[in-house]
Amino acid sequence: MNIEVIGSGSAFSLARNTSSIRVESQRGEQWLIDCGPTIPRALWRRGLGINELDVIYFTHIHPDHCAGLPALLNQWHSFGRDKPLTIVCQSAQRPLLNSLVALACWPDERCCFDIQWLDTQDHFIWRHWQVSTAPTIHAMPNRAIRIELDGQRLFYSGDGRPTPASEALMPGVDHAFLECAMLTPSESHGDLEQSLALAERLSLPRLWLYHCFDEHIPMIIERIQAYPNVALSEDGLYLN
Ligand SMILES: [Zn+2]
Incomplete structure:
Protein backbone atom coordinates (compact mmCIF):
# COMPACT_ATOMS: atom_id res chain seq x y z
CA MET A 1 0.00 0.00 0.00
CA ASN A 2 1.30 3.43 -0.95
CA ILE A 3 -0.18 6.50 0.70
CA GLU A 4 0.28 10.02 -0.61
CA VAL A 5 -0.99 13.05 1.26
CA ILE A 6 -2.46 15.38 -1.36
CA GLY A 7 -3.61 17.88 1.22
CA SER A 8 -3.30 18.22 4.98
CA GLY A 9 -4.93 21.58 5.64
CA SER A 10 -8.11 22.86 7.20
CA ALA A 11 -11.01 24.26 5.18
CA PHE A 12 -9.63 27.77 4.67
CA SER A 13 -5.91 27.14 5.04
CA LEU A 14 -3.66 29.65 3.28
CA ALA A 15 -0.67 27.32 3.40
CA ARG A 16 -1.94 23.83 2.68
CA ASN A 17 -4.26 22.01 0.33
CA THR A 18 -7.59 20.89 1.76
CA SER A 19 -7.32 17.48 3.37
CA SER A 20 -7.15 14.47 1.07
CA ILE A 21 -5.04 11.36 0.57
CA ARG A 22 -4.44 9.02 -2.35
CA VAL A 23 -4.04 5.30 -1.63
CA GLU A 24 -2.54 2.88 -4.14
CA SER A 25 -2.43 -0.91 -4.03
CA GLN A 26 0.47 -3.04 -5.24
CA ARG A 27 -1.71 -3.83 -8.26
CA GLY A 28 -1.91 -0.12 -9.10
CA GLU A 29 -5.51 0.44 -8.04
CA GLN A 30 -6.01 3.95 -6.71
CA TRP A 31 -8.46 5.52 -4.30
CA LEU A 32 -8.79 9.20 -3.50
CA ILE A 33 -10.23 10.00 -0.09
CA ASP A 34 -12.04 13.34 -0.19
CA CYS A 35 -11.68 15.97 -2.89
CA GLY A 36 -11.77 19.54 -1.62
CA PRO A 37 -11.38 22.66 -3.79
CA THR A 38 -7.57 22.67 -4.01
CA ILE A 39 -7.21 18.96 -4.74
CA PRO A 40 -7.70 18.86 -8.54
CA ARG A 41 -4.78 21.18 -9.23
CA ALA A 42 -2.62 19.32 -6.71
CA LEU A 43 -3.35 16.08 -8.58
CA TRP A 44 -2.71 17.66 -11.98
CA ARG A 45 0.62 18.99 -10.76
CA ARG A 46 1.53 15.41 -9.93
CA GLY A 47 0.72 14.43 -13.49
CA LEU A 48 -2.22 12.26 -12.50
CA GLY A 49 -3.64 10.66 -15.65
CA ILE A 50 -7.32 10.87 -16.46
CA ASN A 51 -7.74 7.10 -16.12
CA GLU A 52 -5.69 6.53 -12.97
CA LEU A 53 -8.15 6.90 -10.10
CA ASP A 54 -10.56 4.01 -9.60
CA VAL A 55 -12.51 5.13 -6.55
CA ILE A 56 -13.29 8.36 -4.75
CA TYR A 57 -14.41 7.92 -1.15
CA PHE A 58 -16.13 10.80 0.62
CA THR A 59 -15.97 10.95 4.40
CA HIS A 60 -18.66 13.65 4.26
CA ILE A 61 -19.70 16.51 2.00
CA HIS A 62 -18.60 19.73 3.61
CA PRO A 63 -17.18 21.84 0.76
CA ASP A 64 -13.57 21.43 1.90
CA HIS A 65 -14.01 17.67 1.29
CA CYS A 66 -16.02 17.59 -1.94
CA ALA A 67 -16.01 20.92 -3.78
CA GLY A 68 -13.14 19.82 -6.02
CA LEU A 69 -15.19 17.02 -7.56
CA PRO A 70 -16.72 19.04 -10.45
CA ALA A 71 -13.33 20.36 -11.60
CA LEU A 72 -11.65 16.95 -11.40
CA LEU A 73 -14.43 15.16 -13.27
CA ASN A 74 -14.69 18.00 -15.76
CA GLN A 75 -11.03 17.46 -16.67
CA TRP A 76 -11.65 13.74 -17.14
CA HIS A 77 -14.77 14.46 -19.21
CA SER A 78 -12.95 17.05 -21.32
CA PHE A 79 -10.04 14.74 -22.12
CA GLY A 80 -12.07 11.57 -22.69
CA ARG A 81 -11.65 9.33 -19.67
CA VAL A 101 -21.21 15.29 -11.11
CA ALA A 102 -23.92 16.91 -13.26
CA LEU A 103 -22.10 20.23 -13.03
CA ALA A 104 -18.87 18.56 -14.09
CA CYS A 105 -20.33 17.42 -17.41
CA TRP A 106 -22.99 20.07 -18.09
CA PRO A 107 -24.38 20.84 -20.64
CA ASP A 108 -23.80 17.23 -21.67
CA GLU A 109 -26.36 14.97 -20.07
CA ARG A 110 -23.79 12.65 -18.62
CA CYS A 111 -20.08 12.16 -18.28
CA CYS A 112 -18.23 10.26 -21.00
CA PHE A 113 -17.32 7.52 -18.48
CA ASP A 114 -19.53 5.36 -16.30
CA ILE A 115 -19.96 6.23 -12.64
CA GLN A 116 -20.89 3.50 -10.19
CA TRP A 117 -22.23 4.61 -6.84
CA LEU A 118 -21.66 2.59 -3.69
CA ASP A 119 -23.26 3.39 -0.36
CA THR A 120 -20.86 3.50 2.55
CA GLN A 121 -21.33 0.49 4.81
CA ASP A 122 -19.81 -0.56 8.12
CA HIS A 123 -17.77 -3.20 6.30
CA PHE A 124 -17.35 -3.92 2.61
CA ILE A 125 -14.85 -5.35 0.20
CA TRP A 126 -13.79 -3.70 -3.06
CA ARG A 127 -11.63 -6.12 -5.07
CA HIS A 128 -9.05 -7.14 -2.46
CA TRP A 129 -9.46 -3.95 -0.41
CA GLN A 130 -11.08 -4.61 2.97
CA VAL A 131 -12.83 -1.48 4.11
CA SER A 132 -14.52 -0.56 7.38
CA THR A 133 -16.13 2.74 8.25
CA ALA A 134 -17.61 4.30 11.38
CA PRO A 135 -19.17 7.61 12.38
CA THR A 136 -17.38 10.43 14.15
CA ILE A 137 -18.99 13.39 15.90
CA HIS A 138 -19.19 16.20 13.37
CA ALA A 139 -21.54 18.96 12.25
CA MET A 140 -22.82 16.60 9.54
CA PRO A 141 -22.54 12.79 9.39
CA ASN A 142 -18.93 11.84 8.72
CA ARG A 143 -17.57 8.31 8.31
CA ALA A 144 -13.98 7.55 9.23
CA ILE A 145 -12.42 4.79 7.14
CA ARG A 146 -10.03 1.89 7.71
CA ILE A 147 -8.46 0.18 4.70
CA GLU A 148 -6.66 -3.14 4.91
CA LEU A 149 -4.65 -3.88 1.81
CA ASP A 150 -1.48 -5.74 0.82
CA GLY A 151 -0.83 -6.67 4.47
CA GLN A 152 -1.00 -3.06 5.67
CA ARG A 153 -3.68 -1.09 7.46
CA LEU A 154 -4.60 2.57 7.25
CA PHE A 155 -7.03 4.71 9.25
CA TYR A 156 -8.31 8.11 8.08
CA SER A 157 -10.80 9.97 10.22
CA GLY A 158 -12.28 12.54 7.85
CA ASP A 159 -13.55 15.25 10.19
CA GLY A 160 -14.91 15.07 13.68
CA ARG A 161 -14.32 13.98 17.22
CA PRO A 162 -13.58 10.28 17.71
CA THR A 163 -16.35 7.95 18.84
CA PRO A 164 -15.99 4.46 20.35
CA ALA A 165 -16.90 3.11 16.89
CA SER A 166 -14.27 5.15 15.04
CA GLU A 167 -11.65 4.41 17.69
CA ALA A 168 -12.36 0.71 17.19
CA LEU A 169 -11.02 1.07 13.63
CA MET A 170 -7.64 2.30 14.81
CA PRO A 171 -5.90 -0.52 16.74
CA GLY A 172 -3.37 -2.39 14.63
CA VAL A 173 -3.11 0.17 11.85
CA ASP A 174 0.30 1.04 10.44
CA HIS A 175 -0.68 4.65 9.82
CA ALA A 176 -3.52 6.57 11.48
CA PHE A 177 -4.53 9.97 10.13
CA LEU A 178 -6.55 11.89 12.68
CA GLU A 179 -8.29 15.21 12.21
CA CYS A 180 -6.92 17.57 14.86
CA ALA A 181 -8.25 20.99 13.98
CA MET A 182 -7.26 22.77 17.13
CA LEU A 183 -5.55 22.84 20.47
CA THR A 184 -8.66 22.91 22.62
CA PRO A 185 -11.81 20.76 22.50
CA SER A 186 -14.71 21.84 20.33
CA GLU A 187 -18.08 20.34 19.51
CA SER A 188 -17.27 18.85 16.16
CA HIS A 189 -13.50 18.77 15.68
CA GLY A 190 -10.62 16.82 17.11
CA ASP A 191 -8.23 18.48 19.52
CA LEU A 192 -4.61 17.96 20.38
CA GLU A 193 -4.77 16.56 23.91
CA GLN A 194 -7.46 14.07 22.96
CA SER A 195 -5.41 12.99 19.95
CA LEU A 196 -2.27 12.49 22.03
CA ALA A 197 -4.19 10.50 24.63
CA LEU A 198 -5.59 8.31 21.88
CA ALA A 199 -2.14 7.64 20.44
CA GLU A 200 -0.94 6.48 23.86
CA ARG A 201 -4.00 4.47 24.81
CA LEU A 202 -4.08 2.58 21.51
CA SER A 203 -0.27 2.31 21.24
CA LEU A 204 -0.46 3.62 17.70
CA PRO A 205 2.85 3.15 15.87
CA ARG A 206 2.30 6.28 13.81
CA LEU A 207 -0.32 8.97 14.28
CA TRP A 208 -0.46 11.71 11.66
CA LEU A 209 -2.36 14.82 12.72
CA TYR A 210 -3.98 16.80 9.92
CA HIS A 211 -6.65 19.43 9.14
CA CYS A 212 -5.09 21.68 11.81
CA PHE A 213 -5.98 25.35 11.76
CA ASP A 214 -3.02 27.29 10.38
CA GLU A 215 -2.74 29.44 13.49
CA HIS A 216 -2.57 26.40 15.79
CA ILE A 217 0.16 24.58 13.86
CA PRO A 218 3.22 26.14 15.56
CA MET A 219 1.88 25.17 19.00
CA ILE A 220 0.94 21.69 17.80
CA ILE A 221 4.43 21.12 16.39
CA GLU A 222 5.98 22.18 19.66
CA ARG A 223 3.69 20.03 21.80
CA ILE A 224 4.12 16.81 19.79
CA GLN A 225 7.90 16.86 20.00
CA ALA A 226 7.62 14.78 23.17
CA TYR A 227 5.70 12.08 21.25
CA PRO A 228 7.93 10.17 18.83
CA ASN A 229 4.96 8.30 17.36
CA VAL A 230 2.98 11.48 16.59
CA ALA A 231 3.73 13.78 13.67
CA LEU A 232 2.09 16.52 11.66
CA SER A 233 0.95 15.38 8.23
CA GLU A 234 2.27 17.43 5.33
CA ASP A 235 1.18 17.96 1.73
CA GLY A 236 3.26 15.63 -0.42
CA LEU A 237 4.04 13.15 2.36
CA TYR A 238 4.55 9.75 0.75
CA LEU A 239 4.39 6.50 2.72
CA ASN A 240 4.95 2.95 1.53
ZN1 LIG B 1 -13.01 19.61 6.84
Whole structure:
Protein backbone atom coordinates (compact mmCIF):
# COMPACT_ATOMS: atom_id res chain seq x y z
CA MET A 1 0.00 0.00 0.00
CA ASN A 2 1.30 3.43 -0.95
CA ILE A 3 -0.18 6.50 0.70
CA GLU A 4 0.28 10.02 -0.61
CA VAL A 5 -0.99 13.05 1.26
CA ILE A 6 -2.46 15.38 -1.36
CA GLY A 7 -3.61 17.88 1.22
CA SER A 8 -3.30 18.22 4.98
CA GLY A 9 -4.93 21.58 5.64
CA SER A 10 -8.11 22.86 7.20
CA ALA A 11 -11.01 24.26 5.18
CA PHE A 12 -9.63 27.77 4.67
CA SER A 13 -5.91 27.14 5.04
CA LEU A 14 -3.66 29.65 3.28
CA ALA A 15 -0.67 27.32 3.40
CA ARG A 16 -1.94 23.83 2.68
CA ASN A 17 -4.26 22.01 0.33
CA THR A 18 -7.59 20.89 1.76
CA SER A 19 -7.32 17.48 3.37
CA SER A 20 -7.15 14.47 1.07
CA ILE A 21 -5.04 11.36 0.57
CA ARG A 22 -4.44 9.02 -2.35
CA VAL A 23 -4.04 5.30 -1.63
CA GLU A 24 -2.54 2.88 -4.14
CA SER A 25 -2.43 -0.91 -4.03
CA GLN A 26 0.47 -3.04 -5.24
CA ARG A 27 -1.71 -3.83 -8.26
CA GLY A 28 -1.91 -0.12 -9.10
CA GLU A 29 -5.51 0.44 -8.04
CA GLN A 30 -6.01 3.95 -6.71
CA TRP A 31 -8.46 5.52 -4.30
CA LEU A 32 -8.79 9.20 -3.50
CA ILE A 33 -10.23 10.00 -0.09
CA ASP A 34 -12.04 13.34 -0.19
CA CYS A 35 -11.68 15.97 -2.89
CA GLY A 36 -11.77 19.54 -1.62
CA PRO A 37 -11.38 22.66 -3.79
CA THR A 38 -7.57 22.67 -4.01
CA ILE A 39 -7.21 18.96 -4.74
CA PRO A 40 -7.70 18.86 -8.54
CA ARG A 41 -4.78 21.18 -9.23
CA ALA A 42 -2.62 19.32 -6.71
CA LEU A 43 -3.35 16.08 -8.58
CA TRP A 44 -2.71 17.66 -11.98
CA ARG A 45 0.62 18.99 -10.76
CA ARG A 46 1.53 15.41 -9.93
CA GLY A 47 0.72 14.43 -13.49
CA LEU A 48 -2.22 12.26 -12.50
CA GLY A 49 -3.64 10.66 -15.65
CA ILE A 50 -7.32 10.87 -16.46
CA ASN A 51 -7.74 7.10 -16.12
CA GLU A 52 -5.69 6.53 -12.97
CA LEU A 53 -8.15 6.90 -10.10
CA ASP A 54 -10.56 4.01 -9.60
CA VAL A 55 -12.51 5.13 -6.55
CA ILE A 56 -13.29 8.36 -4.75
CA TYR A 57 -14.41 7.92 -1.15
CA PHE A 58 -16.13 10.80 0.62
CA THR A 59 -15.97 10.95 4.40
CA HIS A 60 -18.66 13.65 4.26
CA ILE A 61 -19.70 16.51 2.00
CA HIS A 62 -18.60 19.73 3.61
CA PRO A 63 -17.18 21.84 0.76
CA ASP A 64 -13.57 21.43 1.90
CA HIS A 65 -14.01 17.67 1.29
CA CYS A 66 -16.02 17.59 -1.94
CA ALA A 67 -16.01 20.92 -3.78
CA GLY A 68 -13.14 19.82 -6.02
CA LEU A 69 -15.19 17.02 -7.56
CA PRO A 70 -16.72 19.04 -10.45
CA ALA A 71 -13.33 20.36 -11.60
CA LEU A 72 -11.65 16.95 -11.40
CA LEU A 73 -14.43 15.16 -13.27
CA ASN A 74 -14.69 18.00 -15.76
CA GLN A 75 -11.03 17.46 -16.67
CA TRP A 76 -11.65 13.74 -17.14
CA HIS A 77 -14.77 14.46 -19.21
CA SER A 78 -12.95 17.05 -21.32
CA PHE A 79 -10.04 14.74 -22.12
CA GLY A 80 -12.07 11.57 -22.69
CA ARG A 81 -11.65 9.33 -19.67
CA ASP A 82 -12.87 5.87 -20.57
CA LYS A 83 -12.45 4.00 -17.30
CA PRO A 84 -15.47 3.63 -15.00
CA LEU A 85 -15.29 5.53 -11.73
CA THR A 86 -16.70 4.32 -8.43
CA ILE A 87 -17.87 6.91 -5.92
CA VAL A 88 -18.40 5.69 -2.36
CA CYS A 89 -20.43 7.94 -0.10
CA GLN A 90 -23.16 7.95 2.50
CA SER A 91 -26.51 7.32 0.82
CA ALA A 92 -28.07 10.53 2.16
CA GLN A 93 -25.16 12.54 0.71
CA ARG A 94 -25.34 11.03 -2.78
CA PRO A 95 -27.91 13.52 -4.23
CA LEU A 96 -25.65 16.48 -3.55
CA LEU A 97 -22.61 14.69 -4.99
CA ASN A 98 -24.71 13.72 -7.97
CA SER A 99 -25.42 17.41 -8.59
CA LEU A 100 -21.67 18.06 -8.54
CA VAL A 101 -21.21 15.29 -11.11
CA ALA A 102 -23.92 16.91 -13.26
CA LEU A 103 -22.10 20.23 -13.03
CA ALA A 104 -18.87 18.56 -14.09
CA CYS A 105 -20.33 17.42 -17.41
CA TRP A 106 -22.99 20.07 -18.09
CA PRO A 107 -24.38 20.84 -20.64
CA ASP A 108 -23.80 17.23 -21.67
CA GLU A 109 -26.36 14.97 -20.07
CA ARG A 110 -23.79 12.65 -18.62
CA CYS A 111 -20.08 12.16 -18.28
CA CYS A 112 -18.23 10.26 -21.00
CA PHE A 113 -17.32 7.52 -18.48
CA ASP A 114 -19.53 5.36 -16.30
CA ILE A 115 -19.96 6.23 -12.64
CA GLN A 116 -20.89 3.50 -10.19
CA TRP A 117 -22.23 4.61 -6.84
CA LEU A 118 -21.66 2.59 -3.69
CA ASP A 119 -23.26 3.39 -0.36
CA THR A 120 -20.86 3.50 2.55
CA GLN A 121 -21.33 0.49 4.81
CA ASP A 122 -19.81 -0.56 8.12
CA HIS A 123 -17.77 -3.20 6.30
CA PHE A 124 -17.35 -3.92 2.61
CA ILE A 125 -14.85 -5.35 0.20
CA TRP A 126 -13.79 -3.70 -3.06
CA ARG A 127 -11.63 -6.12 -5.07
CA HIS A 128 -9.05 -7.14 -2.46
CA TRP A 129 -9.46 -3.95 -0.41
CA GLN A 130 -11.08 -4.61 2.97
CA VAL A 131 -12.83 -1.48 4.11
CA SER A 132 -14.52 -0.56 7.38
CA THR A 133 -16.13 2.74 8.25
CA ALA A 134 -17.61 4.30 11.38
CA PRO A 135 -19.17 7.61 12.38
CA THR A 136 -17.38 10.43 14.15
CA ILE A 137 -18.99 13.39 15.90
CA HIS A 138 -19.19 16.20 13.37
CA ALA A 139 -21.54 18.96 12.25
CA MET A 140 -22.82 16.60 9.54
CA PRO A 141 -22.54 12.79 9.39
CA ASN A 142 -18.93 11.84 8.72
CA ARG A 143 -17.57 8.31 8.31
CA ALA A 144 -13.98 7.55 9.23
CA ILE A 145 -12.42 4.79 7.14
CA ARG A 146 -10.03 1.89 7.71
CA ILE A 147 -8.46 0.18 4.70
CA GLU A 148 -6.66 -3.14 4.91
CA LEU A 149 -4.65 -3.88 1.81
CA ASP A 150 -1.48 -5.74 0.82
CA GLY A 151 -0.83 -6.67 4.47
CA GLN A 152 -1.00 -3.06 5.67
CA ARG A 153 -3.68 -1.09 7.46
CA LEU A 154 -4.60 2.57 7.25
CA PHE A 155 -7.03 4.71 9.25
CA TYR A 156 -8.31 8.11 8.08
CA SER A 157 -10.80 9.97 10.22
CA GLY A 158 -12.28 12.54 7.85
CA ASP A 159 -13.55 15.25 10.19
CA GLY A 160 -14.91 15.07 13.68
CA ARG A 161 -14.32 13.98 17.22
CA PRO A 162 -13.58 10.28 17.71
CA THR A 163 -16.35 7.95 18.84
CA PRO A 164 -15.99 4.46 20.35
CA ALA A 165 -16.90 3.11 16.89
CA SER A 166 -14.27 5.15 15.04
CA GLU A 167 -11.65 4.41 17.69
CA ALA A 168 -12.36 0.71 17.19
CA LEU A 169 -11.02 1.07 13.63
CA MET A 170 -7.64 2.30 14.81
CA PRO A 171 -5.90 -0.52 16.74
CA GLY A 172 -3.37 -2.39 14.63
CA VAL A 173 -3.11 0.17 11.85
CA ASP A 174 0.30 1.04 10.44
CA HIS A 175 -0.68 4.65 9.82
CA ALA A 176 -3.52 6.57 11.48
CA PHE A 177 -4.53 9.97 10.13
CA LEU A 178 -6.55 11.89 12.68
CA GLU A 179 -8.29 15.21 12.21
CA CYS A 180 -6.92 17.57 14.86
CA ALA A 181 -8.25 20.99 13.98
CA MET A 182 -7.26 22.77 17.13
CA LEU A 183 -5.55 22.84 20.47
CA THR A 184 -8.66 22.91 22.62
CA PRO A 185 -11.81 20.76 22.50
CA SER A 186 -14.71 21.84 20.33
CA GLU A 187 -18.08 20.34 19.51
CA SER A 188 -17.27 18.85 16.16
CA HIS A 189 -13.50 18.77 15.68
CA GLY A 190 -10.62 16.82 17.11
CA ASP A 191 -8.23 18.48 19.52
CA LEU A 192 -4.61 17.96 20.38
CA GLU A 193 -4.77 16.56 23.91
CA GLN A 194 -7.46 14.07 22.96
CA SER A 195 -5.41 12.99 19.95
CA LEU A 196 -2.27 12.49 22.03
CA ALA A 197 -4.19 10.50 24.63
CA LEU A 198 -5.59 8.31 21.88
CA ALA A 199 -2.14 7.64 20.44
CA GLU A 200 -0.94 6.48 23.86
CA ARG A 201 -4.00 4.47 24.81
CA LEU A 202 -4.08 2.58 21.51
CA SER A 203 -0.27 2.31 21.24
CA LEU A 204 -0.46 3.62 17.70
CA PRO A 205 2.85 3.15 15.87
CA ARG A 206 2.30 6.28 13.81
CA LEU A 207 -0.32 8.97 14.28
CA TRP A 208 -0.46 11.71 11.66
CA LEU A 209 -2.36 14.82 12.72
CA TYR A 210 -3.98 16.80 9.92
CA HIS A 211 -6.65 19.43 9.14
CA CYS A 212 -5.09 21.68 11.81
CA PHE A 213 -5.98 25.35 11.76
CA ASP A 214 -3.02 27.29 10.38
CA GLU A 215 -2.74 29.44 13.49
CA HIS A 216 -2.57 26.40 15.79
CA ILE A 217 0.16 24.58 13.86
CA PRO A 218 3.22 26.14 15.56
CA MET A 219 1.88 25.17 19.00
CA ILE A 220 0.94 21.69 17.80
CA ILE A 221 4.43 21.12 16.39
CA GLU A 222 5.98 22.18 19.66
CA ARG A 223 3.69 20.03 21.80
CA ILE A 224 4.12 16.81 19.79
CA GLN A 225 7.90 16.86 20.00
CA ALA A 226 7.62 14.78 23.17
CA TYR A 227 5.70 12.08 21.25
CA PRO A 228 7.93 10.17 18.83
CA ASN A 229 4.96 8.30 17.36
CA VAL A 230 2.98 11.48 16.59
CA ALA A 231 3.73 13.78 13.67
CA LEU A 232 2.09 16.52 11.66
CA SER A 233 0.95 15.38 8.23
CA GLU A 234 2.27 17.43 5.33
CA ASP A 235 1.18 17.96 1.73
CA GLY A 236 3.26 15.63 -0.42
CA LEU A 237 4.04 13.15 2.36
CA TYR A 238 4.55 9.75 0.75
CA LEU A 239 4.39 6.50 2.72
CA ASN A 240 4.95 2.95 1.53
ZN1 LIG B 1 -13.01 19.61 6.84
